[in-house]
Amino acid sequence: MKPSMGNRKKTKSMFGLIAVMVGFLILPGFLSEGWISLVNEMLILALAACGLNLMLGYAGMVSFGPAGFYAVGAYATALILIDTNLPFALAFAAGPLVAAASAVLIGWFCVRLTQVYFALLTLAFAQIIHTIIFEWYAFTRGDNGIVDIPIPQMLKSITHYYYFSFFIIILCLALLWLIIKSPFGKTLQAMRENAQRAESIGINVRLYQLSTFVLSGFFLGVAGSLFCGFNKNVFPNYAHWIKSTEMLVVCLLGGIYNFFGPIVGSIVYLFLDKVITGYTQFWPLVLGLIIILLLLFLRGGIAGFIAERMALRRRRGEQA
């Protein structure tokens, strides 16, 4: 490809990105509050899914327990807000940090194993987090959850919270983008393709996997904290493996080998969830059928499919 064409393509996608961001910024002018909170939820889920996808799509580490770190983030923020008088900013920052710290601890064990065993161990740890939250009444209030979490007056309005989380999420997505484009990100992809070869050229695979695990835990923690402020309640089922699988499904729906896949996935997923639960209580049945169809007929996910189509069109345009 000629360099000028590459630049033109870059400018074009830059414009597209800015247009989408402006679109999100002016959304509250058009939509009702109900829809704005749905979009907010989509964005938070998108961030969680992108955090998971750093591990899943880029490093090829299948985790069954992302919801554990999400819940740790949410609970850390919730507990600081309700049990102490510390400012909101500090409580909010604590979520991701505690999540990352627990990811260091759990990841240290998990990266020793590969494939199925890795997946099962992440599942086990997430279930332990769930059990701790569920049973430790004195600290986490157990299965009652924590309700009516006080957040600053300024963020109480739905629109204000939307802008707040939009800002944080864009910041995090930009960070994730930089990570993926950095030599670190490229190394991860090399490890995904062939861990043995990566090891033989002197890459400390375990260390890289642990770093990915922690980064992923950090971003999941951000998403958890954001959701805690958004919902103003937290419950033990945030750590349940149903929640983990929801995140996996979102990644798959959008496409795991594409940066924007999980974002598309979360928008489509929550939209379908909202629309279909309006018609029937059997949303899981419909979701299951969607996953099966997706796996059999749309292997790259939605974003993968679109990217493929675009590449096809570009190739045709070049030939003509």
Next chain:
Amino acid sequence: MDPFWETLERNSKHMNLQGIIIQILSGISTGMVIFLIAVGLSLVFGTLRILNLAHGTLYMMGAYLCYWVSSVLTSFGGAFWWSLLLAPIGVAIFGGLIEVILLRRIYDREHLDQYLLTFALVLVIGDLCKLAWGVEYHLVTTPWPFQGPVFVMGMPFPSYNVFLIACGPVIFIGLWALIHYTRLGKVIRAMTYNREMANALGTNVPRAYTVVFMLGCWLAGLGGTLVVPTASAMPGMDMIVLIECFIIIVIGGLGSLSGAFLGSLIFGLVNAFGILVAPRLAVAFAFILMIVILIIRPWGLMGEPE
């Protein structure tokens, strides 16, 4: 004092030899039912190399089918024994259809795709069960001749649980014989060892896969059927049992028959005594055991390192 130690102390005051023996027996009977389910999961994993997340849901389906068959045949004598015969076969046929229509297409895919397909089956089968049988709890009465208790050192113990304890070893020996002394068993061992080579040497691998998967489903259905007289059939039972099966096959070793047996025994006992010590944390004990095993011996007690 911490509630944990309070419970421990309160419980240990009432603890005597009889109590401990009853607890051991009930642990074994829990373990033996879950062995039937876990061994199916392990067999399917060992042969097909697929971790079937829908295995628990097939167990749930067995439980519902048992309830359904016994309520249809309620006017006949021994309705439960008919459902013990029919329900697992029903689940096996259903499983066979799933294997032929869906699973077959994804054997050569990545792990993630396999997890997600079987998870989709969890959702679909779970909702189909809800559609068919509602969300109420369904219980089947304890069948003749196991209604009354037996007395162990003067303490009553449900005789149905004695029957359950007997089922485990029977199935274990049956499967052992199947794997070691039949043609199908030879094929299973060959496929577990090297799938391509077995195929190249003329084994009909696709058909053997279907048979093994159906056997796994039959075992799940059998577990579901046997459990209904002691615990109701209800939505959500599938996930609980699936996680317990994971624990067991990790402890015993993925794909190992004797590992599943040993793992189930250990799980049943840890659970029985965990409940005694800290009722609400019993699951956590099993998980901790699983983590310890995964760290010091990832291939499980009876498994072999890959």
